[in-house]
Amino acid sequence: MTQYATLDGTSDAGGWERPDSGSPIHTWADTTTAGSDYIQATTYGDAVGPAIFTLSDVDDPESASDHKIKYTAQGVVGGMSFGSGPALTIALFEGTTQRHSTTNSSLETSGATAYTITLSDAEANSITDYDNLLIRLTMTGEMEEAVYVYVAYFECPDASAGGGVTTSPAFLLFME
Numbered sequence: 106m107t108q109y110a111t112l113d114g115t116s117d118a119g120g121w122e123r124p125d126s127g128s129p130i131h132t133w134a135d136t137t138t139a140g141s142d143y144i145q146a147t148t149y150g151d152a153v154g155p156a157i158f159t160l161s162d163v164d165d166p167e168s169a170s171d172h173k174i175k176y177t178a179q180g181v182v183g184g185m186s187f188g189s190g191p192a193l194t195i196a197l198f199e200g201t202t203q204r205h206s207t208t209n210s211s212l213e214t215s216g217a218t219a220y221t222i223t224l225s226d227a228e229a230n231s232i233t234d235y236d237n238l239l240i241r242l243t244m245t246g247e248m249e250e251a252v253y254v255y256v257a258y259f260e261c262p263d264a265s266a267g268g269g270v271t272t273s274p275a276f277l278l279f280m281e
Contacts (some may be wrong), residue, residue: 108166110238110259111135114159121146121156121242121254131158139177139217139255146244147251148191154243155196158257162236164264172229174205174222174240176257180212183249190214191246195222197259198239204228217255235261 112131121144123133133142146153180191189210196206205228209220232238238259244252 106263107171108163108261108263109137110160110163110235110261111137112158112240112257113161116157116159116239117155119154119156119243121154121244130156134254134256136256137175137258137260139219143217143253143255145251145253146242147249148244148246150248152243152245154194155241156243157198158240158242160238160240160259163238163259163261165232165235166262167265168262169226169229171260171262172224172232173260174207174224174257175219175260177217177219177255178209178212179217179253179255180214180246181251181253182214183247183251191244191250191252193252193254194241194243194245195257196241196243197224198241199232199234200237200239204231212252217253229261 112135115129115131118130123130123144130144133144174197178193182190192208192210194208197204205224207222240257
């Protein structure tokens with residue numbers, strides 16, 4: 106099974122917005138399935154962000170495998186752009202300590218696209234408090250470029266079902 110840490114708070118919007126809503130922006134990207142809701146950043150030549158989002162709590166899986174950051178995003182190339190389009194940097198923090206960062210400079214512009222980032226074993230093992238994880242989003246681009254983020258979340262395996270070594274009853278009878 107899998108645990109999902111979804112956006113559950115906006116610590117700092119960092120210039121990201123949902124222009125048609127007064128709701129906290131994390132509520133527009135707080136699931137694990139992309140729909141029509143999104144948050145956006147639009148640049149006029151400077152970076153936008155970082156937006157900092159708290160994540161719902163998950164239990165320590167006591168394993169370094171299958172730690173992932175998943176997000177669905179779309180880039181929008183502006184009319185004054187001469188480059189390859191906007192870039193999105195998505196980072197996983199534990200409190201103030203960065204555990205992973207990736208910049209996607211090849212965002213699909215024809216529609217919302219799902220992306221998966223798999224943490225290395227060393228990055229996953231560096232997490233000590235799964236209740237203190239944050240996602241930070243920063244967008245860079247040229248004039249009038251934008252990034253839409255539909256969902257962003259962290260995923261890891263379930264916590265182990267129990268600790269220690271289990272011994273079968275048949276083995277115990279044999280030992281008696």
